[in-house]
Amino acid sequence: QDFAAGFKKTMAFQPRVLKQNRGSSGEGIWIIKLKAGNYCKSYGERSCTDDEVLDMMEANDNHSETHTVAEVIEFCVNGRTSKSGTWTSKGVGKYLEGGKAAGGQLVDQRFCPRIVEGELRYNCVGDALVGIIHKKPAAGGISAVGGTGSIYTFYGPDEVKFKNLTTNFLERDLSKVMPALGLASEPVPLWWTTDFI
Secondary structure (H helix, E strand, O other): OHHHHHHHHHHHHOOEEEEEOOOOOOOOEEEEEEOOOOOOOOOOOOOOOOOOEEEEEEOOOOOEEEEEHHHHHHHHHHOOOOOOOOOOOOOOOOOOOOOHHHOOOEEEEEOOHHHHHOEEEEEEEOOEEEEEEEEEOOOOOOOOOOOOOOEEEEEOOOOHHHHHHHHHHHHHHHHHHHHHOOOOOOOOOOEEEEEEO
């Protein structure tokens, strides 16, 4: 119920990216827009109704689908049912299955239209940056996931082109990552990545 209410409110405000918390192949990562484009001007001004139509694209293969708000919520919570409509996705939904302990979580975030310019993936070992990948979607696509025709360009950790971002991330922001996650007493993971759009 919390997911449904929150999604209806955020979806009414602006285009969204809805991400399941399992895997990194792009399956279960949806770019979602209101078909009617009737976004409210201020967050919380309105919530979507169950019958509003959404245009969606899944990041794993850039395929498009159209569903109602109610169908998306049903698919995310319960998977393919008589209430979820017909999905062409390879995925089965049920993104919240098993709860937080089993990784059953969804991230609902604002869509960043500049994704068409690509994203920078910073590969880290502990608190050390070991490499940077510029992941640019194929022409006409939005997803830079491997296998979608996206172009990957690899850089060393000292690439001058990204010096300002790298300096700010390593010297100002990195120490705030774990506290922001409620894990202030934990070290950063041994091997991890962070993406910038």
